[in-house]
Amino acid sequence: xxTNAHLTHAAWHTTEHAEGTLHWRGYPDSLEALGxxxxxxxxxxxxxxxxxxxxxWCAVLExxxxxxxxxxxxxxxxxxxxxxxxxxxxxxxSIDYAREHAGDPAVDxxxxxxxxxxxxxxxxxxxxxxxxxxxxxxxxxxxADGSTRWGVRRLAPHxxxxxxxxxxxxxxxxxxxxxxxxxxxxxxxxxxxxxxxxGGLDSRLLAVAMxxxxxxxxxxxxxxxxxxxxxxxxxEVATKLGQRWEFIEYTNAEIREAWASPAAGAxxxxxxxxxxxxxxxxxxxxxxxxxxxxxxxxxVFLPGHTVVGNMHDEQILANPAPLSRHELIDTLLxxxxxxxxxxxALLKSQPFMAKLNEFLDSMNxxxxxxxxxxxxEYWNIIERQTKYINNSMRGYEHFGNDWALPMLDREVLDVWxxxxxxxxxxxxxxxxxxxxxxxxATGESINTFEAFAAANVSxxxxxxxxxxxxxxxLLTPIERRITARAYAQHPMGFxxxxxxxxxxxxxxxxxxGGQPMGIYAQRFLDDTWTPDAKLFDRD
Numbered sequence: 001x002x003t004n005a006h007l008t009h010a011a012w013h014t015t016e017h018a019e020g021t022l023h024w025r026g027y028p029d030s031l032e033a034l035g036x037x038x039x040x041x042x043x044x045x046x047x048x049x050x051x052x053x054x055x056x057w058c059a060v061l062e063x064x065x066x067x068x069x070x071x072x073x074x075x076x077x078x079x080x081x082x083x084x085x086x087x088x089x090x091x092x093x094s095i096d097y098a099r100e101h102a103g104d105p106a107v108d109x110x111x112x113x114x115x116x117x118x119x120x121x122x123x124x125x126x127x128x129x130x131x132x133x134x135x136x137x138x139x140x141x142x143x144a145d146g147s148t149r150w151g152v153r154r155l156a157p158h159x160x161x162x163x164x165x166x167x168x169x170x171x172x173x174x175x176x177x178x179x180x181x182x183x184x185x186x187x188x189x190x191x192x193x194x195x196x197x198x199g200g201l202d203s204r205l206l207a208v209a210m211x212x213x214x215x216x217x218x219x220x221x222x223x224x225x226x227x228x229x230x231x232x233x234x235x236e237v238a239t240k241l242g243q244r245w246e247f248i249e250y251t252n253a254e255i256r257e258a259w260a261s262p263a264a265g266a267x268x269x270x271x272x273x274x275x276x277x278x279x280x281x282x283x284x285x286x287x288x289x290x291x292x293x294x295x296x297x298x299x300v301f302l303p304g305h306t307v308v309g310n311m312h313d314e315q316i317l318a319n320p321a322p323l324s325r326h327e328l329i330d331t332l333l334x335x336x337x338x339x340x341x342x343x344x345a346l347l348k349s350q351p352f353m354a355k356l357n358e359f360l361d362s363m364n365x366x367x368x369x370x371x372x373x374x375x376x377e378y379w380n381i382i383e384r385q386t387k388y389i390n391n392s393m394r395g396y397e398h399f400g401n402d403w404a405l406p407m408l409d410r411e412v413l414d415v416w417x418x419x420x421x422x423x424x425x426x427x428x429x430x431x432x433x434x435x436x437x438x439x440x441a442t443g444e445s446i447n448t449f450e451a452f453a454a455a456n457v458s459x460x461x462x463x464x465x466x467x468x469x470x471x472x473x474l475l476t477p478i479e480r481r482i483t484a485r486a487y488a489q490h491p492m493g494f495x496x497x498x499x500x501x502x503x504x505x506x507x508x509x510x511x512x513g514g515q516p517m518g519i520y521a522q523r524f525l526d527d528t529w530t531p532d533a534k535l536f537d538r539d
Contacts, residue, residue, distance in 0.1 A: 003067045003142040005060050006092040006101075009077075020063030025077055025093075027187040028057040029410075035061065041068050045149040047139045054410035055183055058134075060091055066143035067091060073155060074408045075136035075386050076393075078273045082131045089142060095126070095274035102130040107525065107536060110351045111275075116521050117337040117346055119277040120387035123355040124150065126274040133275060136386045154362070155381065155413055157374045162420035169423065170433055172415050180409035181209060188402065192217045192296040194289070195303075196282055197245070199233035201427070201434045201448055202304025202407070208437045210302075211241045219295055223248040223285035225255075228491045233447060240442040246294050248285040255496035258284050265532025268524070271394040272535070277521050279392035280497050286399055301396045305389055306407035307416045310380040311373055314425040322367030325360060328375065332356075335376075336384060339518030341509075373421050476513070484510040499523045499530065 005023065012025050019039035028034045030053065037049035038061040047070060056076040060069045069079050069091045082098035083089050090101045099105070108129045111121045124132040134140055141149040163169055193210055197203045197220035210218045220238040222231055222245075231247060238245035258264060264283075271278035289295045312335050316323060330344070337343045346352045359379065365371050396403045406412070416424070423429050431448070439445050484507045487495055498506055498519045509519060523529035527536045 002087075002146075003089045003091065005062060005067065005069075006090050006094070006097055007060065008092070008094045008097060012093070017061065020061055022059065022061050024057055024059040026057035026072070027055045027183065028059070028072075029054040029183060034059055038068050038070060039063065041070070041139060042066050042141055042143065045141050045151070047151060047153065050137075050139065051153050054180075055187075056404065056409070058093075064144070066141060066145075068139060068141045069134055070139040071134045071136055073137045073153075073410065073413055074390055074405065075134070075138075076405075078391075079134045080126065080131055080274060081134065081140055089148075091140070091142075095131075095272070096269075098126075098131045098274065099128060102128065105130050110349055112525055113349055114346065114352055115275070115277070116518070116525060117340050117343075118384070119339055119517055119521055120383065120391075121275040122352065122383055123359075125351075125355075128274065131274060133273075136382050152362075155378060156417040158370075158421045158424055159418050160370060160421065162423070163418050164420045164423060166429060166432070169419060169429055170436070172418070173412070173433065176411040176415040177209065177406060179411045180406035181213060183409065184404045184406050185213075185215075188300050188404070190215075190217060192219060192299040194218075194295050194299045194301050194401075195220045196301070197222055197234045197238060198304075199230035199237075199448065200304070201431060202306050202308075204237055204304075204438060204448075205407075205434045206302050206304055207237060207241055207243060208434070208441050211243065211441050212437075218243045219246060219289075219299070220244065221246040221248060221285065221289060221294075223250070223282065223288075224491045225250060225252055225493045226491060230491075236446060237438070240444060240446070246289065248288045250284065250288070250493065252493045252496050255284055255493040258287070259497055259499075259530055261530075262532040263287070264530040265534065267395065267398050268530055268533040269535060270398040271391070272524070273387075273391055273394055276387045276391040276394075277517065277524060279388060279395060280520070281392070281492065281494075283395055286395065286401075290399055297400075299401055301393075301401055301403040303392070303403070303405070304407070305385070305405050307381065307413055308407070308430045309427045310385060311377045311425050312380065313376065314373075316372055317369045317421075317425055320369065323369075323372055324367060325357075325365060328360075328365065328367075328372060329356060332376065332379060336380075339515050339521055341513035341518075343513075370421055373425060377424065480511050480513065483515070487516050497529075499528055 007023055012023055014021060014023050017035040022035045034053050037047060038059060040049060041047035042063055042065045050070055057072045058077045058079055071079060077093060080092050080095060080098040081089065082102040084101050085103045092098050105128045107127050111125050111127050114121050115127060121127055124135060126133055135152050137153040139151050193215060195203055195206050197207055207220055220243055222234040224231055235245050267283055268278050313331050316331060333343050333346060337346050363375050365375055393403045488503060494516060501519050506519060520529060527533060
């Protein structure tokens with residue numbers, strides 16, 4: 001099978017390496033080490049040295065012995081591998097080119113079911129048969145003999161025992177984050193930093209870090225259909241830190257009109273990356289920041305995505321008895337497969353269950369509490385975080401902006417692995433850490449925007465309360481009514497992204513057990529989410 005590379009974005013660089021031609025995007029901390037690690041992988045079909053390459057990057061190496069394509073641990077930019085009907089294979093960064101090369105395959109029914117339930121397609125798969133994607137931390141070797149080898153370098157599990165002393169945790173996390181910032185600023189210089197500043201912890205930590213480093217060229221922004229409590233907290237944080245703050249206020253009618261425009265269709269085409277529901281949350285606010293001249297043309301977006309807090313359902317860690325694979329899968333699906341009314345529907349999907357069981361095998365799942373945490377956290381990182389949350393970077397790229405995720409760079413990932421599982425299971429240490437840094441920077445304390453229960457009851461206790469309510473049949477109807485009521489009056493206007501779906505249809509869908517994003521996903525698959533996307537019927 002013949003292999004070629006077709007890399008379309010202007011951000012790609014090419015250089016001649018001792019072993020062949022190296023193409024890369026981003027800023028690996030050592031280009032020489034990256035090339036050497038890739039060169040070693042072609043004949044050996046393994047790539048352990050890639051674990052040592054920090055920074056945001058993806059790369060393709062062409063050698064006489066074959067090709068290798070590889071991703072950093074968070075899949076900063078998607079890479080696709082597509083096979084044509086006559087057997088020719090291409091490595092590309094363009095899902096449009098991959099579809100063309102593969103003969104414009106139809107949407108695969110099984111992969112569409114994953115997308116409809118999760119908001120993304122899992123593993124190497126995309127929505128299209130014959131087109132695969134390289135996973136976070138993954139690589140694909142295509143030797144000259146026509147064979148193919150795939151692999152993934154998983155993140156290190158938490159140390160056992162790991163660090164638990166709060167002062168030490170604060171110190172090593174700060175040191176790791178500072179190294180990630182050093183690399184980021186070496187790449188971007190003194191360009192303007194734009195932070196989507198919510199009322200929560202993650203973006204607040206970034207704003208504090210910019211203050212502490214003395215970087216003054218910062219714009220914080222938030223948005224919504226009115227000045228909510230969260231908006232007020234965001235403004236207060238920026239003001240206390242002496243940073244500029246912008247509020248993009250809009251009406252529901254403005255969102256509705258914008259989502260029906262050709263601009264929305266262009267965004268969807270650029271942002272779905274072959275396997276992901278586009279992240280619409282700040283699409284309109286970013287558009288308005290640019291249209292109103294509120295940010296620099298070369299501004300760099302700095303969202304608060306982080307390795308911290310990817311564990312969920314931590315109450316299952318308390319029981320020392322083994323948790324069966326079936327019970328773990330049920331927990332995972334109840335957390336992730338919530339877009340449509342039946343969270344267990346994917347149990348009937350043979351391709352999905354095969355991938356999930358292969359993942360559990362690769363993690364050596366043995367039912368222990370430690371294994372439960374490792375599986376739930378890592379699945380969240382490589383699937384939902386990569387393909388939905390972090391894929392929101394495609395939105396900034398759509399508007400021509402760069403971005404950085406320092407709280408997901410190699411040093412931070414590595415130090416997080418040294419934290420004890422008792423620390424990693426919730427955000428308690430992290431909340432105290434961010435609050436301490438904010439107080440040190442401003443001389444004051446401030447609340448975090450969380451619902452009353454989230455602010456006053458630990459996640460573990462909330463989950464236990466939910467378990468009791470679920471057991472007596474009260475949790476589900478209560479949660480659904482609350483969700484339906486809140487969504488109908490959402491302060492960010494999310495109800496205007498449902499296309500032609502009526503408010504009553506939305507309410508009924510939620511009361512049956514679906515989520516509003518489930519309507520987004522189905523509209524996307526039907527090619528009716530926004531009038532001008534034309535993703536699947538391109539005539």
